[in-house]
Amino acid sequence: MTTPMLTKNQSLVFDILTRAEAPLSAYTILDKLRDQGFRAPLQVYRALDKLLEYGVVHRLESINSFVACAHPHEDCHSHGLVAFAICESCGQVMEFHDHEVDHRLMDWLKSQKFKAEKSTIEIRGHCANCTA
Amino acid sequence: MTTPMLTKNQSLVFDILTRAEAPLSAYTILDKLRDQGFRAPLQVYRALDKLLEYGVVHRLESINSFVACAHPHEDCHSHGLVAFAICESCGQVMEFHDHEVDHRLMDWLKSQKFKAEKSTIEIRGHCANCTA
DNA sequence: ATCAATTGCGTTATGCTATAACGTGTGCGA
DNA sequence: TCGCACACGTTATAGCATAACGCAATTGAT
Incomplete structure (x- = not known):
């Protein structure tokens, strides 16, 4: 799958994950993006859904967290x-x-x-x- | 690890899981055990913790559910x-x-x-x- | 140009999953 | 018999995720 242009929210979430040293929960991401205007969990979850779909982010089921793909160049x-x-x-x-x-x-x-x-x-x- | 005698609550939870056709969530187990006197999630989670420790139950992280081990005789x-x-x-x-x-x-x-x-x-x- | 369909977005409310913190009772060994 | 460990019950709360509504922008076919 080829990754389309990210929307503003998707970019914000992806940047946070890319810069993070460790996986982040959706609510942690929300907190980090409050200054950028995020107010509700759905804003995060919707962005995450797309990023997961594009394969640039992984969900870690066992810790309810998300992490940027470590091998973004490959599919x-x-x-x-x-x-x-x-x-x-x-x-x-x-x-x-x-x-x-x-x-x-x-x-x-x-x-x-x-x-x-x-x-x-x-x-x-x-x-x-x-x-x- | 050898499995000690199960307590009443542990047995109730284990029996439900053993008879279930599919994995059950903790809250589903709770609902099924209300007639047996269960009232709160902790009663289920505490039993599950022990059953997991004994290795007779598995937690399925990706669907937040629990299932009886399919190979109870082996460890x-x-x-x-x-x-x-x-x-x-x-x-x-x-x-x-x-x-x-x-x-x-x-x-x-x-x-x-x-x-x-x-x-x-x-x-x-x-x-x-x-x-x- | 216009209408319809799609997509992203924001908000409120709600539901599901899991644990904290408190207290009770029971059994058992020192 | 004292103290400890453990299971249990209850209330409250924390943490994770989605339903349902409506609005705005984009696209694309007619």
């Missing part, structure tokens, strides 16, 4: 599965694509005649820096 | 990763363990010196029955 959808390692100390996220894991899961799904549409692979733990 | 923790295929039509869930995927992810995490603690692999789509 995340073509990667198939995307995995995330989420540090519970510092909050930082590593994004990871692996075709082996991808194929293995897809083969199993195929054997079950299951049509996959969206996937979530999230590992929570502690990153190298925080495992002092 | 889910020793399986390493557990994957779920969740049908968005009928709600049914297939549970799946694969050492290949497991090792591959763990190797990558190890190379990043990331200490994994909890993992989530959830694929949403449509099952064979619902892909008419």
Whole structure:
């Protein structure tokens, strides 16, 4: 999918996520954008929906947060599965694509005649820096 | 981990989940247990916390729901990763363990010196029955 | 040019998910 | 019998997400 021109709200949300050191919740984004005129959660969620659709933002289901795609130049959808390692100390996220894991899961799904549409692979733990 | 005797509330919640055809949200469980005296969400969440700890129940992060472990005789923790295929039509869930995927992810995490603690692999789509 | 359809936007209200904080009772070992 | 751990019950609150309404701007076909 090619990413169309972002609207004002979409750009504001995307910029916040791009500059963030860690994933942000929708309400945290809302708070950071109050000075820019944001007043309601829906303004954030609507922008996020589009950014997710364009593949430039990921939703981290296990922590109800959102993060800018770490590989914006490639097309995340073509990667198939995307995995995330989420540090519970510092909050930082590593994004990871692996075709082996991808194929293995897809083969199993195929054997079950299951049509996959969206996937979530999230590992929570502690990153190298925080495992002092 | 060996599963201790369940308390009354834990048993009630576990039985509901065991009999359910699909994952249930905490509030759905609450509603189903009102006749048994449940009145507040915490009664459900506290039971769920223990059942999760014992490994007899899984939390599906992507749909905020809970499901009884499909392989109660084995120890889910020793399986390493557990994957779920969740049908968005009928709600049914297939549970799946694969050492290949497991090792591959763990190797990558190890190379990043990331200490994994909890993992989530959830694929949403449509099952064979619902892909008419 | 005009009308209809689409899309984004703003607002209010609401619903769903999860936990904090308090107190009670029970069982059990020191 | 004292103290501790644990399960439980209740009220209140925090955090996450969407429904439903209406308005404005854009586009594109007639």
